[in-house]
Amino acid sequence: MIIAVASGKGGTGKTTIASSLALAVSPASTTFLDCDVEAPNAHFFLEPTFSQHEEVGLLIPQVDEERCTACGRCAEVCQYHAIVVLAGKVLVFPELCHGCGSCTLNCPEDAIKEVPDVLGMLEGGRTASGIYFARGVLNIGEPMAVPIIRQLKAWQPVQDGEVVIRDVPPGTSCPVVESIRGADFVVLVTEPTPFGLHDLRLAAQLVRDLELPAGVIVNRDGIGDRQVDDYCREAGLPIMMRIPMDRRIAEALAQGHLLVEAFPEYLPRFQDLYAQIRTLVEAGTGSELQTQSTRIKMGSLQGIRQTE
Amino acid sequence: MKLAISADGPQLEAQLDARFGRCAYFIFVDTETHAWEASPNPAIDARGGAGTQAAQFIANQGAQAVISGHFGPNAFEALDAAGIKMYAAAAGRVESVVEEFSSGRLKKVTVPGASGHHGGRGRH
Ligand code: SF4
Ligand code: SF4
Numbered sequence: 263m264i265i266a267v268a269s270g271k272g273g274t275g276k277t278t279i280a281s282s283l284a285l286a287v288s289p290a291s292t293t294f295l296d297c298d299v300e301a302p303n304a305h306f307f308l309e310p311t312f313s314q315h316e317e318v319g320l321l322i323p324q325v326d327e328e329r330c331t332a333c334g335r336c337a338e339v340c341q342y343h344a345i346v347v348l349a350g351k352v353l354v355f356p357e358l359c360h361g362c363g364s365c366t367l368n369c370p371e372d373a374i375k376e377v378p379d380v381l382g383m384l385e386g387g388r389t390a391s392g393i394y395f396a397r398g399v400l401n402i403g404e405p406m407a408v409p410i411i412r413q414l415k416a417w418q419p420v421q422d423g424e425v426v427i428r429d430v431p432p433g434t435s436c437p438v439v440e441s442i443r444g445a446d447f448v449v450l451v452t453e454p455t456p457f458g459l460h461d462l463r464l465a466a467q468l469v470r471d472l473e474l475p476a477g478v479i480v481n482r483d484g485i486g487d488r489q490v491d492d493y494c495r496e497a498g499l500p501i502m503m504r505i506p507m508d509r510r511i512a513e514a515l516a517q518g519h520l521l522v523e524a525f526p527e528y529l530p531r532f533q534d535l536y537a538q539i540r541t542l543v544e545a546g547t548g549s550e551l552q553t554q555s556t557r558i559k560m561g562s563l564q565g566i567r568q569t570e
Numbered sequence: 571m572k573l574a575i576s577a578d579g580p581q582l583e584a585q586l587d588a589r590f591g592r593c594a595y596f597i598f599v600d601t602e603t604h605a606w607e608a609s610p611n612p613a614i615d616a617r618g619g620a621g622t623q624a625a626q627f628i629a630n631q632g633a634q635a636v637i638s639g640h641f642g643p644n645a646f647e648a649l650d651a652a653g654i655k656m657y658a659a660a661a662g663r664v665e666s667v668v669e670e671f672s673s674g675r676l677k678k679v680t681v682p683g684a685s686g687h688h689g690g691r692g693r694h
Contacts, residue, residue: 337626343619346626348652355644358619 264420265539266445268430268438268469269452270461275481275505276451278515280429281307282522283449286532287425289392293418296397297441298431299382299410306518310395312387318398318413320361320406321376325352329373336365336374357405382410384417394418407437415444425536434464442469446543448476449502449535454486459493466497475542477502479535482512500542503535573599573671574633574654575664580608582665588639591620596628597664601672621645629654637667637676646682 267280281304284294296304323336323345334347344358345365356379366374381404386396398414400407420426430441442448448469452462462478469476478494483504494501505511505521505528514524522529576593577584587593591613599606609631613623621641625648628636635655649656656679659667670676 340619341617343613343616343623343626346622346629346648348626348629348648351651353648353651355619355622355647358622358644 263424263447263540263543264426264428264445265447265449266428266430266442267449267451268442268465269432269450270434270463270465271457272432274432274451274453274458275515276432277304277429278307278521279449279451279479279481279505280304280427281520282528282532283535284308284393284425284427285391285520285522286529287427287536289389291421291424293394293396293420293424293426294389295414295426295428296395297411297414297428297437299398299400299407299414299437300431302397302399304429305395305397307520308389308393308395310387310389310393312385314384314386314396316384316417317380318382318384318410319378319380320359320409321363322356322359322361322379323354323365323374324377325354326373326375327351329371330369331371331373333370335368335370339364339368360406361409381406384410384414386418407431408440411437411440415440434468438465439468439472442472442474445474447539448474449479449539450476450499451479451481452490453482454480454484454488454490456486456489458486459489462490463493466499475546477538477542479503479505481505482507500538502538503531571601571634572632573601573668574628574631574636575599575667576611576636576638577608577664580610582606582663582668584664586637586639586659586662586664586667588661590636590638590641590645591616591622591624593624593638596624596631598628598631598633599664599668601668619644622648625649625652625654635671637671640683641679643682646679 267276269276284292296302330352332347332350336345337347342358342360344355346353366376382398382400384398389395398410400410428441431437450462450465452458477500480501484507522532575597576587576590577595577597578587580595593611595608596611597606597608611624612627613620616623621644625645629652633654637657637659641656657671657676658679659676
């Protein structure tokens, strides 16, 4: 079972909620993936000891100038415009290259060789409580987060009965889509404010586009108005948990404590959250919006998995 | 010499479009004969690499110099490699920008501008 914990923006308590959920499910059969490869921070909460390190990257083209006739075919086929042929010379722009291999396949002179280009690092290890924790760390200044997230997801095969929690980066951009894709359920963390609602709408739209079941956690409940509640009802998104606005909670989190550790009374609530997720996934639906599309959903998901 | 100008429309009366990679049109002007033609920029909707695509396009059209408002780092590197000289203009109609160029009043661009959407280089 793969659960993605997402939020439209940063600072909603997403990471502490994802970490608490990981602890509430049986830790020894739980994997936690920090997919925020541009600014990983879940290790501050879960404190794993990293024992595995692996460099990851893409295969990018390298042109043999002896063989190249400057025919321009590679530039024509590259949909990312990462390779250009100018003044009789081929120029590669590694930071634009997606490593798709089209240029190599299409070069009539066999002049292109693929060489690895390191984008970042995968790291994995166990936490004191037994959770297997893995994260990707993108090299500074590197714009390409998606390939690292994809490789992080595929790094360790998911065992039967294992629960994988993915901490999704904030926002609704490509790295978010990649982090959510392939999940069985998406937990959307929000705040009951106009900003929270705005970001929740965007995140909910994305989840709907991916045809995944989802539910909402309202954090800092009580600080705003009822608009988030109204929206969830209209959109058929179940509100699965509310965490009240509470100075003590805010302080504990600011000091890097986990919700379920600082407030043990939350442990059963997170266990209940997990039970709700299981029920919804087994019923094949999280929100009413999904009911009609469950079948299509399974099909298209498999399609995505295969192309990954 | 064949000169390319990034423009917001397909005529000499169009305004200079300051974004090299994402401009709407390129106007190609022959500085000797004053013959000109306009082409839509094929890179306008590129998901990435608009700068390199636009550079490849104007190079294929045989441009030897280009006028725009702003060249991103990738566009700069590609145009530089192609031997296409870059000139910066602030604003104005294409015809007046060409005039400024002919009278030597435009500044040659020798360093790339700030990066665009994807935020910069520095892979190695
Ligand atoms: S396709 Fe091959 S031969 Fe043609 S320009 Fe590219 S590298 Fe050179
Ligand atoms: S590998 Fe793909 S993205 Fe990279 S230069 Fe070749 S065609 Fe373009």
